[in-house]
Amino acid sequence: MDRRKFAALAGAGTTGAILGAPAIAQSNPEIKWRWASSFPKTLASSWPMMQAFAQRVGELTDGKLQIQVFGPGEIVAPLAVSDAVQNGTVEGGFTATYFNFGKDPAFAFGTAIPFGLNTRQLTSWLHAGGGLKLLNEFHAKYGLHFVPMGMTGAQMGGWYRKEIKSIDDLKGLKMRISGIGGQVLQRLGVVPQQLAASDVYPALERGVLDAVEYTNPFDDEVLGLHKVAKYYYAPGWQEGGLQAGHFINKQKWDSLPERYRTAIQAVAVEQDQAILTHYDARNAAALKRLMALGVELKTLPRDVLSAAYKENLVVLDELAAKSPDFKKILEHYWAFRNETLLWFRVAELGYDNFVQAEFARVKR
Amino acid sequence: MDRRKFAALAGAGTTGAILGAPAIAQSNPEIKWRWASSFPKTLASSWPMMQAFAQRVGELTDGKLQIQVFGPGEIVAPLAVSDAVQNGTVEGGFTATYFNFGKDPAFAFGTAIPFGLNTRQLTSWLHAGGGLKLLNEFHAKYGLHFVPMGMTGAQMGGWYRKEIKSIDDLKGLKMRISGIGGQVLQRLGVVPQQLAASDVYPALERGVLDAVEYTNPFDDEVLGLHKVAKYYYAPGWQEGGLQAGHFINKQKWDSLPERYRTAIQAVAVEQDQAILTHYDARNAAALKRLMALGVELKTLPRDVLSAAYKENLVVLDELAAKSPDFKKILEHYWAFRNETLLWFRVAELGYDNFVQAEFARVKR
Numbered sequence: 024m025d026r027r028k029f030a031a032l033a034g035a036g037t038t039g040a041i042l043g044a045p046a047i048a049q050s051n052p053e054i055k056w057r058w059a060s061s062f063p064k065t066l067a068s069s070w071p072m073m074q075a076f077a078q079r080v081g082e083l084t085d086g087k088l089q090i091q092v093f094g095p096g097e098i099v100a101p102l103a104v105s106d107a108v109q110n111g112t113v114e115g116g117f118t119a120t121y122f123n124f125g126k127d128p129a130f131a132f133g134t135a136i137p138f139g140l141n142t143r144q145l146t147s148w149l150h151a152g153g154g155l156k157l158l159n160e161f162h163a164k165y166g167l168h169f170v171p172m173g174m175t176g177a178q179m180g181g182w183y184r185k186e187i188k189s190i191d192d193l194k195g196l197k198m199r200i201s202g203i204g205g206q207v208l209q210r211l212g213v214v215p216q217q218l219a220a221s222d223v224y225p226a227l228e229r230g231v232l233d234a235v236e237y238t239n240p241f242d243d244e245v246l247g248l249h250k251v252a253k254y255y256y257a258p259g260w261q262e263g264g265l266q267a268g269h270f271i272n273k274q275k276w277d278s279l280p281e282r283y284r285t286a287i288q289a290v291a292v293e294q295d296q297a298i299l300t301h302y303d304a305r306n307a308a309a310l311k312r313l314m315a316l317g318v319e320l321k322t323l324p325r326d327v328l329s330a331a332y333k334e335n336l337v338v339l340d341e342l343a344a345k346s347p348d349f350k351k352i353l354e355h356y357w358a359f360r361n362e363t364l365l366w367f368r369v370a371e372l373g374y375d376n377f378v379q380a381e382f383a384r385v386k387r
Numbered sequence: 388m389d390r391r392k393f394a395a396l397a398g399a400g401t402t403g404a405i406l407g408a409p410a411i412a413q414s415n416p417e418i419k420w421r422w423a424s425s426f427p428k429t430l431a432s433s434w435p436m437m438q439a440f441a442q443r444v445g446e447l448t449d450g451k452l453q454i455q456v457f458g459p460g461e462i463v464a465p466l467a468v469s470d471a472v473q474n475g476t477v478e479g480g481f482t483a484t485y486f487n488f489g490k491d492p493a494f495a496f497g498t499a500i501p502f503g504l505n506t507r508q509l510t511s512w513l514h515a516g517g518g519l520k521l522l523n524e525f526h527a528k529y530g531l532h533f534v535p536m537g538m539t540g541a542q543m544g545g546w547y548r549k550e551i552k553s554i555d556d557l558k559g560l561k562m563r564i565s566g567i568g569g570q571v572l573q574r575l576g577v578v579p580q581q582l583a584a585s586d587v588y589p590a591l592e593r594g595v596l597d598a599v600e601y602t603n604p605f606d607d608e609v610l611g612l613h614k615v616a617k618y619y620y621a622p623g624w625q626e627g628g629l630q631a632g633h634f635i636n637k638q639k640w641d642s643l644p645e646r647y648r649t650a651i652q653a654v655a656v657e658q659d660q661a662i663l664t665h666y667d668a669r670n671a672a673a674l675k676r677l678m679a680l681g682v683e684l685k686t687l688p689r690d691v692l693s694a695a696y697k698e699n700l701v702v703l704d705e706l707a708a709k710s711p712d713f714k715k716i717l718e719h720y721w722a723f724r725n726e727t728l729l730w731f732r733v734a735e736l737g738y739d740n741f742v743q744a745e746f747a748r749v750k751r
Contacts, residue, residue, distance in 0.1 A: 082649050083447045138742055141735070142507070143540070143667055151664035176507070177734040239734065258737035285446050289650075292657040300515035303507055304723075307730035322737060332745045359668075361746070366671035368743050370541040370603065371505070373622035373686060376740070378502055379732050381696045382725070 050280060051087050056114035058092045059099035059107055061122065062267070063220075068241055068301050069173055069267070072294040073117050076172065079293070083286040088279075090115070108270045109166045115271040120162070120169060124202045129348035132356055133158050133169055135262040137204050137335045140360050142176050142264035142299070144367065148359045149266070157355055161348050168276040172291040173267035173298040176306075178259030179243065180323050181236040182252035184227065190326050198234040199223055203338055204261030210334040211327075220246065227251040236261060240309035241302055249318045256321050260331055267298075414644060415451050420478035422456045423463035423471055425486065426631070427584075432605055432665050433537055433631070436658040437481050440536065443657070447650040452643075454479070465583075472634045473530045479635040484526070484533060488566045493712035496720055497522050497533055499626040501568050501699045504724050506540050506628035506663070508731065512723045513630070521719055525712045532640040536655040537631035537662040540670075542623030543607065544687050545600040546616035548591065554690050562598040563587055567702055568625030574698040575691075584610065591615040600625060604673035605666055613682045620685050624695055631662075 058077065064070045077090035093113075095101035104116035105123055120133030132154075140148055148154035149171055162169050181200070187193065194212035198205075205215035218226060218235075226232035228251045235252065237243050239259075249255070269291065276284070314320055343350035422441065428434045441454035457477075459465035468480035469487055484497030496518075504512055512518035513535055526533050545564070551557065558576035562569075569579035582590060582599075590596035592615045599616065601607050603623075613619070633655065640648070678684055707714035 079649055079653060082646055083653070085449075138745070141739055141742070143663075146660065147664040147667035149664075150660060151668040177738040179734060240730075257733045258741060259734065260738065260741070263738040263742065282446055285443055289443060289447070289653040289657040292660050293653040296510065296514060296656050296660065299507075300511040300513075303511035303727065303730070304515040306734070307727050310730060310733065320733065328741055329745060332749065336749075336751060363667065363671050364743060364746055366604075366667070366674060367739065369621045369674065369684065370543060370623065370670070372736070372739055372743065374541040374624065374627040375505055375731065375736055377622060377624070377692055378505070378627065379728060379736065381502070381693060382728055385696065385700075387700060 051085065051282075052280070053087050053089070054279075054283070055089045055091065056275070057098065058090050058269075059097075059104045059113045059116040059118075060093065060095055061101040061104045061116070061118040062095065063101075064094045065245065066242060068175075068305075069117075069298055072173065072297045072301075075297065076117075076290055076294045079290045080283075080286050083290065084283055088283045088286065092117075105165075105167060105270045108272050111272055111275075113272075114275045115269050117172070117267070117269055119265075119267050120158075120270070121202055123165075126165070127161075127348060128203070128342040128346050129161055129352050131203055131349075132352050133162075133171075133266060133268065135265040136339070136356075137207055137261045138263065138332055139356070140264055141367070142174055143371070144360060144363050145264040145266055146171075146174065146295075147363070148356065152359050154356065154359070157352055161352065162270070163273055164348075166273045168271045168273045169268055170271060170287060170291045171266050171268040172295045174295060175239055175242075175262070175265040175267075176299060176302050178239050178262040178265060179237075180256035180259050180261070181234055182227070182243070182248045183234040183254040183256060184230070184252045185233065186254055186319075186321070187256065187323065187327060189324055190330050193327065196233045197231065198236065199226075199232055200234075200236040200261065202261075203335070203342070204236065206338045207261075207331050207334045210337070211330055224248065224251060239302060240306045240313055244309045244313060249313050249316055253317065253319055254321050255313065255318050256323050258323070258328075260323070260328055268295075415449065415646075416644070417451050417453070418643075418647070419453045419455065420639070421462065422454050422633075423461075423468045423477045423480040423482075424457065424459055425465040425468045425480065425482040426459065427465075428458045429609065430606060432539075432669075433481075433662055436537070436661045436665075439661065440481075440654055440658045443654045444647075444650050447654065448647055452647045452650065456481075469529075469531060469634045472636050475636055475639075477636075478639045479633050481536070481631070481633055483629075483631050484522075484634070485566055487529075490529070491525075491712060492567070492706040492710050493525055493716050495567055495713075496716050497526075497535075497630060497632065499629040500703070500720075501571055501625045502627065502696055503720065504628055505731070506538055507735070508724060508727050509628040509630055510535075510538065510659075511727070512720065516723050518720065518723070521716055525716065526634075527637055528712075530637045532635045532637045533632055534635060534651060534655045535630050535632040536659045538659060539603060539606075539626070539629040539631075540663060540666050542603050542626040542629060543601075544620035544623050544625070545598055546591070546607070546612045547598040547618040547620060548594075548616045549597065550618055550683075550685070551620065551687065551691060553688055554694050557691065560597045561595070562600065563590075563596055564598075564600040564625065566625075567699070567706070568600065570702045571625075571695050571698045574701070575694055588612065588615060602629075603666060604670045604677055608673045608677060613677050613680055617681065617683055618685050619677065619682050620687050622687070624687070624692055632659075 077092050099107040104118040107113045108116045121131045123130035196213045199216045199218045441456050463471040468482040471477045472480045485495045487494035561578045563580045563582045
């Protein structure tokens with residue numbers, strides 16, 4: 024081959040590469056995003072999964088979508104994450120929608136409402152029942168897009184310094200519980216308190232607080248609440264299935280290449296499963312350790328639960344009267360719950376209750 | 388710039404591109420894989436998710452890992468999928484591990500065993516309890532690597548032409564049920580039958596078969612079994628949580644770039660959730676439609692369930708005595724079950740049973 028031909032070919036190749044480069048850059052742009060977190064780095068149940076989320080999204084976009092993760096307070100205060108996402112201080116944040124309850128109670132549905140969908144139902148409503156689409160139509164009014172990641176399962180009903188034998192024992196009780204659950208208990212005589220997690224322990228110790236609603240054995244053990252409150256109550260009527268997740272600035276989300284969105288969605292579901300399975304595999308052992316330390320595991324009396332169930336319906340009606348978005352989403356959510364309760368009663372509970380009873384009897 | 392300089396630069400650019408190309412090809416090679424399926428294309432609960440799996444894995448690998456999906460019988464018979472993966476006829480297949488039960492009963496654990504882990508427990512055991520690692524050490528002996536995708540939830544106990552009032556009604560009953568469940572019922576007088584799904588309807592219609600174990604309302608409705616068997620029994624004691632998934636040729640899996648494996652794992656979990664949420668959102672409506680057509684929803688009598696529970700323990704012991712792998716995995720699986728039953732009883736069942744009872748009472 025003579026030099027000119029080679030040069031011409033080489034030139035053609037180079038031109039092709041130059042022409043191709045902008046097209047590749049357009050479809051796979053390099054993007055650097057900052058991510059805030061409402062949840063502490065000390066939680067082994069969620070922080071490693073938050074890191075895995077950022078790492079794997081990067082891996083699946085050839086290192087082009089780089090998510091830099093910050094712990095609570097590092098660049099944004101834990102409860103200000105969605106504000107920071109909304110105003111563009113950060114592109115996204117790992118949080119819970121219901122921290123925005125004060126802005127509109129409809130923000131509760133992305134996390135949990137009392138006596139609402141259990142874990143399986145909530146996941147199903149969000150991903151296969153039209154729930155997530157409906158929520159994100161509402162979140163969009165605040166410039167936010169929600170991507171679920173991190174389900175705790177049914178929580179515990181909380182730590183109490185005194186035994187709760189009947190509904191009368193709730194009168195005047197100072198309890199750390201917020202949102203709809205707090206409003207429900209207020210109607211039963213409880214004085215709901217808002218406290219940061221770090222203030223809970225000393226408040227219980229000094230008797231400024233009588234009870235606290237937190238999470239589940241695996242997380243609660245870390246807080247050490249068993250040292251200052253002996254009675255550990257089930258079930259977590261206020262959060263029968265709790266969903267955490269990412270708020271992403273909607274404008275940023277919409278401008279993302281389709282493939283990057285696919286990476287975020289797939290990895291978020293993968294890590295959603297990682298968080299729930301982590302809890303499901305470790306809560307029993309944590310509960311046993313707590314009981315070995317003298318914690319008394321108790322069930323809330325039926326009259327307390329029934330009264331809370333009744334007052335919850337009143338509170339939901341009141342909130343629906345105040346917020347059109349709450350009303351709209353509640354109707355959709357509640358219809359899904361009522362419909363699916365039939366199936367879960369027949370198949371899942373039929374199976375679970377039999378296995379539990381027979382295991383207790385046969386011991387094997 | 389004179390021509391020679393330009394040519395030299397162009398040449399350098401080209402050389403760079405040529406040198407770079409093999410490096411890119413090595414880290415992101417183009418790979419075409421063929422995928423067989425044991426499950427029919429007519430199942431709206433899994434086939435669209437199988438297609439989404441292939442499409443999204445392609446999207447997340449820049450179109451480089453191309454998975455071509457074939458329906459059952461198109462290139463491999465439905466129950467021969469794992470053989471075809473093992474001998475390299477196809478690189479992977481969408482199937483259930485327990486179709487290999489005849490080779491070694493330890494293949495059952497990747498799918499379901501009677502009175503075993505429920506859906507949440509099974510997912511947790513696989514992904515957070517060391518179960519999947521243990522299973523794949525066993526599957527590797529057959530040149531197979533398992534990636535879970537597709538959980539049905541607790542199944543129904545089956546369709547019966549006659550009502551089952553006590554354990555005596557099982558004697559001589561010809562039922563389509565295989566694996567460990569079939570061996571358990573055989574010990575109670577049932578004559579277990581192996582039939583392809585397509586043969587079940589005519590066999591029930593002609594009375595050659597008295598009962599059949601299939602899946603859940605959403606899938607069962609498609610088969611039309613309600614036209615030939617009136618009694619629909621819960622719970623699905625034989626499959627309290629059923630996992631489907633992909634068998635991948637282990638040599639092919641091991642040779643895959645890390646990033647492609649990440650894409651497969653993340654998308655498989657995403658579509659695992661898509662399948663379960665699809666069932667959870669639609670089983671109730673399907674069950675209502677079946678009941679409106681005259682199907683009688685029944686619960687298996689307690690003496691039948693208890694007898695099956697007892698015989699199951701005998702069968703498990705027998706299988707453990709025959710297969711060292713079955714024994715090893717059973718010990719791990721059963722320890723996880725017994726441990727986690729405590730937590731699921733306290734939190735999940737405490738919540739679910741109360742909400743069910745109160746909803747039935749309050750009707751809201």
